[in-house]
Amino acid sequence: MVSSFCWGCLTRLPSAPRALLPPTLTAQRVAAFHTSTALLAAKKGASAPKYRQGTSMTMKKKKRPAERTRPPAVGERKALRKRIVLSNPNALEIPDMKEVSNETMVDSRLRGSVLGLPVPMLDQLRAVQAFQPKQGWSIFRRPGTVVRRETLEIARLIDGISGEGEEKGKVVKKIVSGARATGKTVHLLQAMSMAFTKEWVVITVPDSQELVTATTAYAPLSDENPNVYVQPEATAALLSRTVTANPVLSKLKVSREHTGLKAPVPAGTTLEDLAKMGIKDPAVSWNAFQALWAELGAKSAAPGFEKGFQPRPPMLVTVDGIAHWMKESKYNNVDVQPIHAHDLLFVRHFLSLLKPGTGQSSLPNGGMLLYATSASNSPTIPTLDVALKQVAARQAGVRPSAPEFPHPDLYAKTDQRVLDAFDSYGLPAPKEGTLELQTLAGLTREEARGYLEYFAHSGLLRENLTDEWIGEKWSLAGGGVIGELERIGRRLRVNTA
Amino acid sequence: MPPRLNLFTARAVPVLRSSATPSAARRSFTTILNANRPCAATTNGLTTPLQRRCNSSGSDGQGRPKGPTEDPLPHVSEEAAEVSKIMDKKCDGAPSSPELEQGTPVSEILRRDKDAQKHAPKVMQDQMNRPSGSRSFSTSAFRMQELQANNNPSSSSDDASAALVANMIAQVTEQAAELHPGLKFPAPAELPRTENFRKRYDTVVDQFTKTIMRDGKLSKAQKNMSFVLDHLRTAPPPQINPRRRLVGAPPASQLPLNPVLYLTTIIDSVAPLLKLRQQKGIVGGGVSVQVPVPLTLRQRRRTAIMWIVEASEKRRDSQFAYRLANELVAVAEGRSGVWDKREHAHKLATSVRSNVSARSGTKNRMG
Amino acid sequence: MVFILGVNFPERNLVKKSLETFFGVGKIHSTRLLARFHVHPTCKIGELANKQVLDIQAALSEMKIENDLRRQVLDNIKRLKETGTYRGRRHALGLPVRGQRTRTQTKTAVKLNRMERRL
Numbered sequence: 001m002v003s004s005f006c007w008g009c010l011t012r013l014p015s016a017p018r019a020l021l022p023p024t025l026t027a028q029r030v031a032a033f034h035t036s037t038a039l040l041a042a043k044k045g046a047s048a049p050k051y052r053q054g055t056s057m058t059m060k061k062k063k064r065p066a067e068r069t070r071p072p073a074v075g076e077r078k079a080l081r082k083r084i085v086l087s088n089p090n091a092l093e094i095p096d097m098k099e100v101s102n103e104t105m106v107d108s109r110l111r112g113s114v115l116g117l118p119v120p121m122l123d124q125l126r127a128v129q130a131f132q133p134k135q136g137w138s139i140f141r142r143p144g145t146v147v148r149r150e151t152l153e154i155a156r157l158i159d160g161i162s163g164e165g166e167e168k169g170k171v172v173k174k175i176v177s178g179a180r181a182t183g184k185t186v187h188l189l190q191a192m193s194m195a196f197t198k199e200w201v202v203i204t205v206p207d208s209q210e211l212v213t214a215t216t217a218y219a220p221l222s223d224e225n226p227n228v229y230v231q232p233e234a235t236a237a238l239l240s241r242t243v244t245a246n247p248v249l250s251k252l253k254v255s256r257e258h259t260g261l262k263a264p265v266p267a268g269t270t271l272e273d274l275a276k277m278g279i280k281d282p283a284v285s286w287n288a289f290q291a292l293w294a295e296l297g298a299k300s301a302a303p304g305f306e307k308g309f310q311p312r313p314p315m316l317v318t319v320d321g322i323a324h325w326m327k328e329s330k331y332n333n334v335d336v337q338p339i340h341a342h343d344l345l346f347v348r349h350f351l352s353l354l355k356p357g358t359g360q361s362s363l364p365n366g367g368m369l370l371y372a373t374s375a376s377n378s379p380t381i382p383t384l385d386v387a388l389k390q391v392a393a394r395q396a397g398v399r400p401s402a403p404e405f406p407h408p409d410l411y412a413k414t415d416q417r418v419l420d421a422f423d424s425y426g427l428p429a430p431k432e433g434t435l436e437l438q439t440l441a442g443l444t445r446e447e448a449r450g451y452l453e454y455f456a457h458s459g460l461l462r463e464n465l466t467d468e469w470i471g472e473k474w475s476l477a478g479g480g481v482i483g484e485l486e487r488i489g490r491r492l493r494v495n496t497a
Numbered sequence: 498m499p500p501r502l503n504l505f506t507a508r509a510v511p512v513l514r515s516s517a518t519p520s521a522a523r524r525s526f527t528t529i530l531n532a533n534r535p536c537a538a539t540t541n542g543l544t545t546p547l548q549r550r551c552n553s554s555g556s557d558g559q560g561r562p563k564g565p566t567e568d569p570l571p572h573v574s575e576e577a578a579e580v581s582k583i584m585d586k587k588c589d590g591a592p593s594s595p596e597l598e599q600g601t602p603v604s605e606i607l608r609r610d611k612d613a614q615k616h617a618p619k620v621m622q623d624q625m626n627r628p629s630g631s632r633s634f635s636t637s638a639f640r641m642q643e644l645q646a647n648n649n650p651s652s653s654s655d656d657a658s659a660a661l662v663a664n665m666i667a668q669v670t671e672q673a674a675e676l677h678p679g680l681k682f683p684a685p686a687e688l689p690r691t692e693n694f695r696k697r698y699d700t701v702v703d704q705f706t707k708t709i710m711r712d713g714k715l716s717k718a719q720k721n722m723s724f725v726l727d728h729l730r731t732a733p734p735p736q737i738n739p740r741r742r743l744v745g746a747p748p749a750s751q752l753p754l755n756p757v758l759y760l761t762t763i764i765d766s767v768a769p770l771l772k773l774r775q776q777k778g779i780v781g782g783g784v785s786v787q788v789p790v791p792l793t794l795r796q797r798r799r800t801a802i803m804w805i806v807e808a809s810e811k812r813r814d815s816q817f818a819y820r821l822a823n824e825l826v827a828v829a830e831g832r833s834g835v836w837d838k839r840e841h842a843h844k845l846a847t848s849v850r851s852n853v854s855a856r857s858g859t860k861n862r863m864g
Numbered sequence: 865m866v867f868i869l870g871v872n873f874p875e876r877n878l879v880k881k882s883l884e885t886f887f888g889v890g891k892i893h894s895t896r897l898l899a900r901f902h903v904h905p906t907c908k909i910g911e912l913a914n915k916q917v918l919d920i921q922a923a924l925s926e927m928k929i930e931n932d933l934r935r936q937v938l939d940n941i942k943r944l945k946e947t948g949t950y951r952g953r954r955h956a957l958g959l960p961v962r963g964q965r966t967r968t969q970t971k972t973a974v975k976l977n978r979m980e981r982r983l
Contacts, residue, residue: 072815080816088731090753138731214904217911229902332899459754491697 084131085138086122092459093141100193105155112450116144121196127244129206130189136486140458146451148443151190161314161366162198169366171432173354177388178440180375181483187440188318191370195316200367201246201296205319205350210234212341214330221345229331230345232282235289239275249275253308255301260287267305271295286345297364315367319350321374326384326418342417351421354435361432383408383415387422392437442480445471451482455489701761701798708802721818728822729756738831763828767804767835768797771846789846789853804835866909866917869924875910879903888929897923934983941981
């Protein structure tokens, strides 16, 4: 970089008049020999940052607008989350929709159609918390369920158990399993609706997770049994569900004496009153529940209680999401070690029903056990998977000694208590069925057609329901998985607009 | 591939009509394409065998399937001229109305006006004298046509040109078939937009969802959106305010059954047509002036959505989705302040409408 | 309102959090206390049975917490100072005691380690 002009010429230029030069330059020129003082002096005037003071630019914080609305009241958000709306007044009413009744529930011609739930029964179903918030009940005029193959099977069983044939008083034990959104919970709901139609006693555990997440009170059963625990609040809630949902209880009278409750139970007390003693005082709720359970299983009255004894109806017991019960709970024992879910008496009671009863069947007056797994909200428990496989193998007639009988992974931690819970060794009582595994899958194409037609009749689906279209949607829904079909059915489009 | 298709289109859009110098031969050529209309054929004095051939391809044993563009409609003016000829029974070809003169081909004028024929440009005279059936351009199809014509010496020149066109069409159809092999049946119609899983939601729903998204949390926005749509579906039908009707909506009782349509009509009804833009340098002196600017559909909808979201902030409900859903219903019932906003925006735009011309004037001066 | 060890707790507060307000009761001790008296971790003060309140109170009164614990800590520091140990000196000088660096980040030591130690 050689400059094009000569420095010598520049130096010989006449110096600029003083007035033109900036004042700072003149200041330096005065003390041309020593520049340091002048520089220091200049520095003093400028606002130099002080020692160790941050030099970075500070942004002014924006003033946030004052919070106008109050936070919602306690429990309001949960209520919103759990709110269940069963009717949409805007949806079209389907004129020839049939209801669940004694005749329709076993009618195999209705397979694939949607049966409405009778309006008086809705309160009962709500009481046992049969409906879940995200099952899409809110978009139809009234709640209804599809009659599928498994529904008809259950209906025939329920019909047989409450009928007068040879199946009277039988006990059916099933574990309902299946992929996500295949309708396991709704399957339980259908069973409940049928049981209510037949005036059974329905006892449900809609949310098994609540019992093991350490959100309700717990206490050791007694000083003699410090290692098993009762959950008084949860038991009281169960009793209250049962009482609200089963008006049958008010017709039945106690058949024996009960100890453990605060006051003696006189003869002539209805079972409803017995249960209400437990609801009022959660401290005795577990004893009240046991008393109620014994009464529901009674076949005859003890001496002194014969007056007004009525035969007990069969029972339907459902539990949803059993996987939560197959691991250690969040409760701690005295030594700050987690308590296994099977040590909670509530859980232990319902799991013990799966085993063959001693002497008499686990439900002496007959009935049905339906325990469902959950695929969306469930912990991963490898032992449970093996246990269910073993149930299926036993059901298929594979002997436990056979080589193809499934066994847990030898190199993984196995929870023996889980395996034992499903291991129905021993001879079952005469009318007692063995534990079965029922796996739900997708609907058939005909059932899917009926279901989608229900959407179309309700005015939600505006398509021409040809076989081709339905086949396409059936495949899109993973082979007729009902939850996915529901999403397709309510999927919004404005082709018409 | 493109040259082949070009050939096709060159034939499909009648070359002869757009040509500046239509000869008699080309004229007849055009009418051959229209040969399904007998009156047109007769007025032009076509030979009967040709007519039969073009009308019934199966009967004369040729068995050639008709191409999709083998018989397009003629130009409007030509058709009008032909109709007028029939209607007015004037065989000299004089137009019955002056408008028709505009579209009368030069060839017809030349035919009836001997004087003009004499003074016509040399090119046109040459073309008129040239034997019909020849063309000013050549293609490979032509050569094939000529070969065929040689094989069939008895065919007239008109017949030859018709065969030429038919041949070209056949060839192009074959080529098109080669381009899409393996299709036994015609390709299916294009799928609707929402069948693509990336665009599964309706346009308005998609725009609304993206607009209420905060901090990039799309799934949360979608959750809110689905709540809003469910609310529209289940809430009682809106009581429409007669002064503030929804634009192009079906009766109010039908709206909840189609929540997406409901949402669309709500948004489109309160969407403003214009916005004001501050623009400097129109009137000079550095003063900025408000100029109304028209909005596109998407911009209009966005403005409406922003207004609705803004108005929903003032509601007392605890959750955003509730506020939004209630505000939408309020808009449908004409209770919302969004309507006033729209009217205000339109009023302002109207009051400064004189600035639009100022702006365009500036542009003209600058351009 | 429930009194535990002379402190008044509103009923809506969690038991676990309330216990942790005492000097000397942290997460470990509160968890142990709850497990010992079969109180679930999401229990609120209002849901405690009377017996459980008394039990917890009794257990707390046996523990060395609050002023007793403070006094013990101060005594320990005083002993270190009086015996003229290095650690005692560091306490007195307001410097980190356990071998931390002193070039930066000694705020806590500067704040706490005084002649009149606060707790």
